[in-house]
Amino acid sequence: MKNIYDIIFIGGGLSTLMFLSQYTKNNSKQKILVLEKNKKIRSDQTFCVWAGPNLFDIEKTYKLKPKKIWQSIKLINSKESILQKIKPYQYKAFDGNKTLQLLLAQCKNITYKKNIIVDDIVYENLFLVRTKSGELFKSTYLFDSRPPKNKAIYKYPEVLNQAFIGTEISVARDQFDDTAATLMNFQKSDDAIIFNYILPFSKKRALIETTFFTKKVDFNLISKVHKNFLHHYQDYKIIRKEKAILPMGVIKNDTNSQAIKIGISAGMIRPATGYSMQRIANWLGKLDLKRITQSNKATYYFQGPILLDWLDSIFLKVCYNKPEIGPLLFISLFKNANIFSIIRFLSDSSTTLDIIKIILALPKKIMVKGLFNYYE
Numbered sequence: 001m002k003n004i005y006d007i008i009f010i011g012g013g014l015s016t017l018m019f020l021s022q023y024t025k026n027n028s029k030q031k032i033l034v035l036e037k038n039k040k041i042r043s044d045q046t047f048c049v050w051a052g053p054n055l056f057d058i059e060k061t062y063k064l065k066p067k068k069i070w071q072s073i074k075l076i077n078s079k080e081s082i083l084q085k086i087k088p089y090q091y092k093a094f095d096g097n098k099t100l101q102l103l104l105a106q107c108k109n110i111t112y113k114k115n116i117i118v119d120d121i122v123y124e125n126l127f128l129v130r131t132k133s134g135e136l137f138k139s140t141y142l143f144d145s146r147p148p149k150n151k152a153i154y155k156y157p158e159v160l161n162q163a164f165i166g167t168e169i170s171v172a173r174d175q176f177d178d179t180a181a182t183l184m185n186f187q188k189s190d191d192a193i194i195f196n197y198i199l200p201f202s203k204k205r206a207l208i209e210t211t212f213f214t215k216k217v218d219f220n221l222i223s224k225v226h227k228n229f230l231h232h233y234q235d236y237k238i239i240r241k242e243k244a245i246l247p248m249g250v251i252k253n254d255t256n257s258q259a260i261k262i263g264i265s266a267g268m269i270r271p272a273t274g275y276s277m278q279r280i281a282n283w284l285g286k287l288d289l290k291r292i293t294q295s296n297k298a299t300y301y302f303q304g305p306i307l308l309d310w311l312d313s314i315f316l317k318v319c320y321n322k323p324e325i326g327p328l329l330f331i332s333l334f335k336n337a338n339i340f341s342i343i344r345f346l347s348d349s350s351t352t353l354d355i356i357k358i359i360l361a362l363p364k365k366i367m368v369k370g371l372f373n374y375y376e
């Protein structure tokens with residue numbers, strides 16, 4: 001029957017395609033429809049993940065090809081520069097467009113419709129999905145990956161925005177040290193945590209991203225700071241741009257809704273970092289991806305790791321109330337904690353000992369104030 005499906009996915013971005021690339025391995029006979037708002041697969045993203053011992057192997061499972069792999073990382077503030085060698089771990093970058101294309105190619109027997117904006121969903125024994133252009137699709141199950149719209153989905157009130165502008169540039173002469181990725185090169189600010197993120201793909205090519213962890217997003221200001229930072233590089237050519245706002249808050253997934261949330265709205269994004277690829281992969285790696293039925297549907301609702309989300313919430317409270325000390329927090333963490341513990345912590349794969357090491361590495365007074373929400 002036309003326009004009637006077993007499952008409809010709203011949004012054909014990272015979470016949907018990672019999910020379907022695995023789910024359709026065993027369930028390719030189901031009739032599955034993806035409705036995606038964009039006209040083309042996005043090329044304004046770069047997905048980075050940590051890789052190494054005891055971390056879920058994303059590259060192998062999803063048959064992805066890294067654009068670049070680093071075995072050292074840097075953090076810089078006005079006072080110091082910290083260089084950490086991370087071997088046997090690695091920091092890997094995947095090109096956003098290629099990743100989404102490769103994932104889509106692995107989804108067996110799905111219908112992927114682009115340029116369709118979902119406007120309204122009604123549940124009456126079946127899901128009725130209405131699009132902006134007036135088409136109607138029906139399905140038994142619905143996965144919704146649209147980004148969060150209201151504050152009610154957050155567990156704690158301290159929600160920041162991670163807003164950034166990135167430019168991939170190339171230069172004629174060698175200007176980048178491509179042996180290390182710079183995670184955070186901080187700039188001084190009292191109102192937001194501001195840093196530049198530098199991914200040198202070669203000595204002549206890099207993605208430079210200016211990021212603000214902020215309550216209120218002002219893209220004019222971010223653009224100004226970004227342009228100033230780009231002036232560090234001589235005679236550069238712009239290859240590509242990235243611009244986004246990601247939510248930084250602990251999201252409680254609504255497991256009572258008929259529609260199954262997936263992706264950012266389900267809490268698949270790490271609250272304190274805005275990274276989601278590893279969290280999505282960890283979740284899918286543990287799921288028994290059997291054909292969805294009413295009796296196993298509950299297993300498809302994502303539950304975030306409670307302890308890690310709680311630790312992130314304290315961290316976010318501090319960053320929300322005292323952004324000026326944000327750089328100190330990150331620098332203390334990377335200077336004092338074991339780098340392998342940090343990597344496993346950031347990848348949702350920490351042991352109890354890792355968590356203890358992380359807590360001990362952070363400035364106690366500041367974190368206790370965050371815990372009890374006490375600021376002078």
Ligand SMILES: Cc1cc2nc3c(=O)[nH]c(=O)nc-3n(C[C@H](O)[C@H](O)[C@H](O)COP(=O)(O)OP(=O)(O)OC[C@H]3O[C@@H](n4cnc5c(N)ncnc54)[C@H](O)[C@@H]3O)c2cc1C
Binds near residue numbers: 012013
């Ligand atoms: C520029 C950028 C860089 C990032 N870098 C990293 C990184 O290095 N590492 C990492 O782990 N994470 C990173 N992230 C974060 C995270 O991995 C992404 O946000 C990820 O895409 C989240 O997956 P998702 O499926 O929830 O959302 P998306 O991938 O955004 O997919 C949601 C889809 O829904 C579509 N949609 C929205 N509304 C509708 C509608 N009404 N009808 C139909 N379709 C709709 C959107 O067009 C979109 O394609 C980055 C994000 C961005 C934007």
